[in-house]
Amino acid sequence: MKKICFLLITALLVLACCQSDKKEHKTTPKPQEVKDTTVVAGVYHYQFDGFELWTLQDMERGMSMDLFPDAKPADIKKLVPTGEAEAAINGFLVKKGDDYILFDAGLGIDQGGALLDKMSMLDIKPEEIRTVMLTHFHGDHIGGMLTGGKATFPNAEVYFSIEEQNAWKRDGRVQRMLDAYEGHTHPFKCGPNVVDGVDAILAPGHTPGHTMYQLGNLLIIGDLIHALALQQSHPEYCPTYDQEPQLAAKTRKEVYDYIQDHKLVVAGMHLPHSGVIEEFHAE
Numbered sequence: 001m002k003k004i005c006f007l008l009i010t011a012l013l014v015l016a017c018c019q020s021d022k023k024e025h026k027t028t029p030k031p032q033e034v035k036d037t038t039v040v041a042g043v044y045h046y047q048f049d050g051f052e053l054w055t056l057q058d059m060e061r062g063m064s065m066d067l068f069p070d071a072k073p074a075d076i077k078k079l080v081p082t083g084e085a086e087a088a089i090n091g092f093l094v095k096k097g098d099d100y101i102l103f104d105a106g107l108g109i110d111q112g113g114a115l116l117d118k119m120s121m122l123d124i125k126p127e128e129i130r131t132v133m134l135t136h137f138h139g140d141h142i143g144g145m146l147t148g149g150k151a152t153f154p155n156a157e158v159y160f161s162i163e164e165q166n167a168w169k170r171d172g173r174v175q176r177m178l179d180a181y182e183g184h185t186h187p188f189k190c191g192p193n194v195v196d197g198v199d200a201i202l203a204p205g206h207t208p209g210h211t212m213y214q215l216g217n218l219l220i221i222g223d224l225i226h227a228l229a230l231q232q233s234h235p236e237y238c239p240t241y242d243q244e245p246q247l248a249a250k251t252r253k254e255v256y257d258y259i260q261d262h263k264l265v266v267a268g269m270h271l272p273h274s275g276v277i278e279e280f281h282a283e
């Protein structure tokens, strides 16, 4: 029943997109043509030109302002008066043709992550995921790659930047993940089409090999932003999670310009609600 409802919503969405398409062509084309809807709680669906995107919320988790010791108290008081910014842990699932690509795997069931539950609500099994693309190797992004010590996605080819791999060479947790996917890991040099239709863009600072992914007008920004309410207007503020704060702040400012210059839709692993911002303005 869930699947039927979901298909119905998808069909309506596609219809709605086609209709708005027709109208739009008479005037200036919109910078992005996406529609969203909540499929079930914590799952959001977007239709792009040539692919579909789902946000799979692994967990809702606020970001305490204690993570931003360098932020001016006046800015915090104005922008995040509660002292905790709304945030989440998200994975993103893209469907291109018959293939699924998963971007980051969340904390994992073992740590209370709900990403796999959200996937099963869409009737998608872990075995169907053929490609996983990782933004970086922090635990809230690769934890879900293992379940009970075994590969969660047994048929997946796993992609990540060479820089990220080099930065974590002596980390036991990362090594266990890489061992579980032995023979199916693909460290890459960032550039266009690291996987068909997916560009990888190095965005260092949060971690040395932190990587964003671009598909058409969608930019998956990984951990560029942790506390949207604070950092949207203050890219210079770094959470203590940013390993190289100066570089992270520089990267963040450059990416904000890039997003706005190209009118990109942004999907972020710690953005609240749907995890997607259709029109991003660094106000």
Ligand SMILES: [Zn+2]
Pocket (backbone or CB within 6 Å): 138, 140, 141, 223, 269, 270
């Ligand atoms: Zn993270």
